[in-house]
């Protein structure tokens with residue numbers, strides 16, 4: 001069952017010379033996927049992820065997430081939609097610096113107005129899943145880049161989203177941290193059946209994906225499923 | 229994590245900057261409060277002096293008296309008038325006076341003088357005027373003697389100033405002493421109905437007024453004696469009312485104007501009788517406001533600078549928070565809470581530091597000496613620097629500071645409102 005349907009997606013950035021960043025993409029993502037969006041720099045990966053994450057709006061085309069055409073949402077409806085449906089992991093410095101690891105994970109659940117007890121329990125459960133239960137009370141500044149990204153992954157899952165978007169989540173990480181983060185994401189993907197869509201340049205990351213969508217010049221160049 | 233804890237932590241992200249901001253706000257508030265308290269204290273004092281020693285809060289005259297202060301504009305203190313006044317609970321004291329001009333002579337010298345006829349005991353309770361008796365003794369209601377103001381007494385050579393020098397270890401000590409050389413004064417004037425009147429009155433003491441004009445012309449008489457002298461039995465030129473609180477003034481003035489026959493009487497507030505003092509206070513207060521405005525302007529820019537820096541540093545974070553799913557209005561609200569925190573700490577800091585200083589000076593007012601003191605005396609002010617202790621001062625200035633924070637926060641609110649999430653995150 002597909003949870004994201006992208007139809008005829010176009011995005012042109014208005015500038016002195018307009019940039020056609022996305023030029024007609026049709027794609028579907030199914031529940032439980034672990035997909036990588038790859039392509040050279042400037043090919044449109046970030047732009048594509050931003051649009052399916054509802055952070056940016058297409059110039060043309062539709063994005064349907066579980067029967068909701070997100071183009072029809074008002075800005076504040078879009079914010080609420082993101083809160084309940086989409087998990088985000090950004091490239092780096094994702095976390096709120098004044099909150100501890102656990103509080104960062106709880107934060108999003110509190111926005112969802114879940115009871116505090118549930119927030120704490122789930123936050124600890126997720127921190128354990130990313131191997132950081134003993135750093136729960138630590139603030140981001142005292143965590144390594146890899147640890148921070150693991151907290152970000154835990155936070156992305158905390159809201160029980162339909163899918164998690166991660167734009168180059170390992171770009172700032174060393175090899176060991178990258179593999180560790182990927183393993184964790186992979187496990188969560190299997191264990192919690194969370195859909196992950198991430199963009200990357202990184203060979204090591206690409207190797208872990210089970211579907212590789214290659215984009216070039218804003219178009220899908222190839223889309224291959226990989227049996228592992 | 230509730231919004232208050234989060235805001236609190238955010239506030240301390242840059243400890244030094246927050247502390248500097250709070251300290252600057254506190255000290256501005258401190259100076260503003262101290263300055264305003266001293267200003268208002270001085271005004272209150274001046275008003276108090278004027279009201280209690282002379283005018284009362286409200287005065288009742290015969291209609292037309294204020295414009296033409298002649299004996300024909302005196303009136304009889306009748307029971308119906310008194311019963312109206314006495315029925316007002318806020319009226320604390322009722323002081324009738326009879327004022328009129330006379331010639332005062334002593335041997336070869338004559339000078340125009342102002343007779344102030346009043347019940348001395350009652351007046352003294354109000355104004356402590358007996359403290360101003362520098363020679364001899366104060367009079368009482370039944371006395372047939374008078375007090376003469378210092379300047380007038382010197383002019384009429386009723387007193388002499390003796391200067392004696394004595395050698396001390398530190399040099400020469402100069403001692404000025406008054407000596408009474410005459411014991412009576414002759415008054416000649418016009419009484420009621422155009423009759424002329426005169427009399428010789430024993431001088432029971434010399435009285436000193438801070439106001440030079442009064443000091444050179446007043447003859448202080450028991451009311452009845454003055455009424456007899458002016459052939460104005462039972463008549464007065466004014467009735468001063470002292471109220472339990474100056475707050476009641478307008479209401480009671482209005483009440484009297486509504487109740488009494490305004491063809492017969494006029495009811496005036498001290499402000500109407502001393503426009504000069506009112507204007508002097510207003511001018512001075514405006515000067516204070518300008519200074520405070522400049523002070524707050526500087527502080528306001530300081531706060532604004534802090535807010536702009538804070539906003540720039542956190543733009544990316546704002547972007548992430550909105551991307552994750554916090555509505556912008558919620559984010560704005562949180563930022564406002566942070567600002568209010570910072571403002572409140574500044575306000576509390578300023579108030580707490582100003583409070584002991586103001587309390588100290590409230591109970592131990594600064595006393596001036598030398599030329600400054602003389603200048604103040606000449607203006608009819610007591611040469612002390614009292615402070616006013618009015619809670620509304622704290623509230624007003626606290627609010628001003630909070631408004632400064634709020635106005636500065638508008639910058640951030642605007643930034644959040646216009647925030648482009650992707651752009652903010654990319655930075």
Ligand SMILES: Nc1ncnc2c1ncn2[C@@H]1O[C@H](COP(=O)(O)OP(=O)(O)OP(=O)(O)O)[C@@H](O)[C@H]1O
Pocket residue numbers: 013014015019020021039040041042043044045046047048201
């Ligand atoms: N806000 C913008 N205004 C103008 N052009 C933009 C904007 N954002 C992206 N672009 C352009 O759109 C194209 C796609 O950019 P995008 O960031 O999606 O590429 P990417 O594949 O994510 O690249 P990278 O691998 O370097 O992150 C690029 O040519 C970029 O210059």
Ligand SMILES: [Mg+2]
Pocket residue numbers: 045046047167
């Ligand atoms: Mg990119």
